[in-house]
Amino acid sequence: MQIIKLEEPFDKAQIPAGSVVLALGFFDGVHRGHQAVIETARQEARKRGVKLAIMTLTPHPSIIFQHVPPEKVTYLTSLERKLQLFARFGAEIAYVVALNSQVSKMGPQEFVDKYMVGLHAQAIVAGEDYTYGTEKIANMELLPQYAQARFAVIKVRHLKQMGQKISSTRIRTCLDHGQITQANHLLGYCYENDGVIVHGKQVGRTLGFPTINISVGQGERLPAEGIYAVKVRLLGKTVDGMASIGRNETFGSNNAPTLEINLLDFSQMVYGEHVVVQWHQYLRGQVKFPNAQALIVQLKRDEKNVRAYFAAK
Template sequence: MQVINLAEPFNKSILPTGDVVLALGFFDGVHRGHQAVIQRAKSEAKKHNVKLAVMTLDMHPSIPFKGVKPQDIKYLTTLGQKNKLFESLGADIMYVVSLNDLLVKMGPQEFVDKYMVGLNARAIVAGSDYTYGKKNIANMQILPKYAKNRFEIIKVKHLNDKEQKISSTRIRKALLCGDIKCANELLGYHYQNNGKVVHGEQRGRKLGFPTINVAVNTQEMLPAEGIYVVKVEIIGKNVLGMASIGRNETFGEGRKVTLEINLLDFSQMVYGENVVVNWYYKLRGQVKYTGPAGLIAQLEKDEENTRNYFKKIR
């Protein structure tokens, strides 16, 4: 898949030639609703024997349009994760559009001319609530006015789950509650976090449950505090584990939230390695113990429950 970054003003010479079907959206999470949009665009591209292009943005639109501070945004998927997911859905081209000042100030007609017609779109596919600027003047209902019959417009209806719209907002709420099962059902795959193995306090080793400490990008959303069943992609392996998101209050108050993972049947030194954490199930909430003995007993139960979980899903 070809990845093309577009920052206003961009040079048209970087654009590939030939018509495309263009799927539009921010696609945070690339959840089942987003997948339906991209799959509809893919079938349209096959029908016309053209390439499928997917357009996303380099930041959450609420930052420039609503004044939200960048540090206050927690993403479900990084651009790197979107890249992999778009490619798995059959995209040929990924456009990453920079939401710089010039683009934010651009009117809807100019945006359509440059970022739809200008990208050789013979058809545009988007969710029915997609906007390409201020909602009241740049929505899907008004798009035919700006399109001027130069491309086909395909609106994809919301996909529902349990009679509610599948949305990034619902997934965030599920993660904030630690409801991994719900989040994964809405995503259509296991929620992931990317991180790097860093040095910790090595307390787990003394307890008989050595852990890796994972530093996750601050803009990625972590599930709620608790103990979880996970699979970790590390040095080319998929390793079962039990993850703890919490403050280790058994060993003191006022500690920062950390992500520690006890990898089962794995003992290699992996400091500095990049990992992908796949979240499967929440075992329990965090508990403050009076001392190490109670914690060790609980960890033994957690390991047993983790192993049983994976036996069951096999």
Template sequence: MQVIYLDEPFNSKTIYPGPIVLALGFFDGVHLGHQRVIEKAKQEAQKKGIKLAIMTLDRHPSIAFQGVPQTSVKYLTPLKRKLELFVKLGADITYVVALNDKIVPMGPQEFVDKYMVGLNAVTVVAGADYTYGKKEIANMTTLADYGRDRFKIITIPHLKKAGFKVGSTTIRQDIDEGKLRDANKLLGYIYQTSGVVVHGKQRGRKLGYPTINLRIPTDERIPGEGIYAVKVRIIGKTVIGMASIGRNETFGVGQQQTVEINLLAFSEMVYGEQVVVEWYCKLREQVRFPNAQSLILQLEHDKQATERYFE
């Protein structure tokens, strides 16, 4: 897949010169609803014998349009992960548009002229709630007025599960509350985060349950505090484990939140290694134990629950 970064004003020579079908959206999470948009665009591209392109943004729209601090935004799929999922969905090209101070005030007509017609789109596919400016005037209903019959428009209705819209907001809430089973159903795949193995306080090792401690990128969303059944991809291996997100209050209050994973059947030293964590389900809430022995007994139960889950 070719990735083309567009920074307004962009150089038209960087644009793919042939006709394309263009799927539009921010696509945080690339969930089942997003996948339906991209799959429809792929079908259209195959029918026409042309390339499928996806256009996304380099940052969350709330940063540019609502003044939300960039450091406070936690993505379901940071850009690197999003691009991986686009490849799996068969995209030929992804345009990553920079939400800079030149594009934010751009009117809908100029945006359509530059970022749809200007990208050689012969068909544009987007979800029913897609906007390209102020939603009152720059929505899928008004797109035909700005498009002026220069491209075909396909609007994909909201995907619903159990009567509710499949959306990134719901998935974020599920992940924050530790409802990984629910989130994974709406995503259509197992939610994952990345991290680097760092040195911890080695309490787990002293208890007989050594853990890897992870430093998670600040823009990635991690589940709410609790104990989870996970799989970890590390040094070319996939290992099951039980993850703890919490503050280790058994050893004192007021400690920083950590992400620690006890890997079953794995004992290699991996400090500094990059890992990918797949989050399957929440086993239990965090508990402050009266002593270390009580914690050890619970850890044994957690290990058994993890093994049973993956059986």
């Protein structure tokens, strides 16, 4: 997949020759609803004999339009993972548009001319609520007017589950409540976090459950505090694990939240290594135990539950 980063004002020479079908959206999470848009665009591109291109923006629109501080915004997918998913679902070209002040101030006609016609789109495919500026004047209903018969407009209806729209907001809510199974169902794949293994307080080692401490990528959204069954990719391997997101309240108050994972049947030293954590199952909430021995008893139960969960899959 060819990745092309555009920053206004961009050089037209960056745009490959040849027509495309262009899928549009922010695509945070690249969930099942987004996948329906991409698949519709892929089929249209195949029918027309042209390449499938996807255009996304960075950073999140709320930072620019609603003035949300960047450090307050978390993502379901980093830009890197989003691009990996685009490639998995068939994109041949990915356009990453820097959402700067020049882009945000564009009127709808200028945006259409530069970022749809200018990218050689034969057809535009987007979800029914896609906007390209102020919602009332730059929505999918009005796009044919701005297109001026230069490209086809294909509107994809919302994909629903249990009567509700599948959306990034809904998935974030699931994660915030530890509803990993539901989040994964809406995503169409297991939720993941990237991170680096860092030094911790090594409390788990003294309990007989050594853990790796993980610093996740900036802006990535973690699930709610609790204990989870996870798979961890590191050193070219995939290892089952028991993850804890919490504050270790058994050993003191006012601790900062941490992500620690006890890797099952794995004992290598891996400080500084990059890892990908794949979230599979929520097991229980965090509990402040009266003493270390009570915690050890529970950790043994948790390990048994994790092993049983993966053995049954």
